Amino acid sequence: xxxxxxxxxxxxxxxxxxxxxxxxxxxxxxxxxxxxxxxxxxxxxxxxxxxxxxxxxxxxxxxxxxxxxxxxxxxxxxxxxxxxxxxxxxxxxxxxxxxxxxxxxxxxxxxxxxxxxxxxxxxxxxxxxxxxxxxxxxxxxxxxxxxxxxxxxxxxxxxxxxxxxx
Amino acid sequence: xxxxxxxxxxxxxxxxxxxxxxxxxxxxxxxxxxxxxxxxxxxxxxxxxxxxxxxxxxxxxxxxxxxxxxxxxxxxxxxxxxxxxxxxxxxxxxxxxxxxxxxxxxxxxxxxxxxxxxxxxxxxx
Numbered sequence: 001x002x003x004x005x006x007x008x009x010x011x012x013x014x015x016x017x018x019x020x021x022x023x024x025x026x027x028x029x030x031x032x033x034x035x036x037x038x039x040x041x042x043x044x045x046x047x048x049x050x051x052x053x054x055x056x057x058x059x060x061x062x063x064x065x066x067x068x069x070x071x072x073x074x075x076x077x078x079x080x081x082x083x084x085x086x087x088x089x090x091x092x093x094x095x096x097x098x099x100x101x102x103x104x105x106x107x108x109x110x111x112x113x114x115x116x117x118x119x120x121x122x123x124x125x126x127x128x129x130x131x132x133x134x135x136x137x138x139x140x141x142x143x144x145x146x147x148x149x150x151x152x153x154x155x156x157x158x159x160x161x162x163x164x165x166x
Numbered sequence: 167x168x169x170x171x172x173x174x175x176x177x178x179x180x181x182x183x184x185x186x187x188x189x190x191x192x193x194x195x196x197x198x199x200x201x202x203x204x205x206x207x208x209x210x211x212x213x214x215x216x217x218x219x220x221x222x223x224x225x226x227x228x229x230x231x232x233x234x235x236x237x238x239x240x241x242x243x244x245x246x247x248x249x250x251x252x253x254x255x256x257x258x259x260x261x262x263x264x265x266x267x268x269x270x271x272x273x274x275x276x277x278x279x280x281x282x283x284x285x286x287x288x289x290x291x
Binding site for chain 1: 167168169171175178179180181182183184185186187189190193238
């Protein structure tokens with residue numbers, strides 16, 4: 001999806017489609033859900049007011065804007081930045097809450113670029129080719145990041161599920 | 167736990183990001199000190215009302231409280247002026263200075279020569 005300019009309509013459509021994933025991403029950058037939601041709102045409002053430059057590739061751009069805003073908020077509110085215990089940024093009809101928290105923690109522990117790639121691929125539905133184009137990275141690099149990220153997630157989720165069973 | 171990457175991807179997709187509230191396109195401007203400002207205005211208003219009521223009740227004209235202060239200040243100012251004038255007089259005309267001091271002492275010291283002077287009253291007693 002490539003647009004040369006953000007219009008209010010395109011931004012609203014982007015928000016409806018990706019707002020929830022962006023808020024979950026903000027959570028995985030260390031914010032509580034309410035703050036992550038506020039950060040996403042602020043980013044979109046700035047775009048609506050024309051305070052941010054329009055991007056050729058809006059989705060990765062939005063992820064980076066949310067990441068930067070999340071880090072700024074964490075820096076400004078260091079004491080409050082820790083995600084409260086039991087704060088959920090994901091929902092799942094079939095699994096228990098402990099498993100949701102395990103996934104959130106595993107995502108939070110990933111290196112920044114790997115986490116971004118996972119979110120773009122899994123929850124924003126971009127292909128690896130699109131991610132490579134959008135992030136101006138070689139396709140092999142993006143594919144490696146994604147593969148490493150999945151390996152780490154698998155390991156961490158497995159360890160946590162074993163601990164829970166014990 | 168899914169072993170295959172595709173299965174893991176499917177497993178991850180089953181987790182849905184929590185829904186967010188609708189985009190607020192127009193936000194009210196927040197003034198954090200608005201409450202304090204309102205409280206301060208209220209206090210100021212009640213204080214000024216109290217002062218106005220107090221003045222109104224006692225029948226003092228506006229600025230009536232200031233007139234006493236003004237009088238005291240005027241006396242102090244007059245004395246300062248007198249001292250300056252007397253000093254000047256002492257330098258320029260010592261004879262007139264003596265006369266002035268004598269006249270001044272009559273106003274300040276007890277009267278010993280008049281019909282109702284302190285000395286006469288004491289003598290009678």
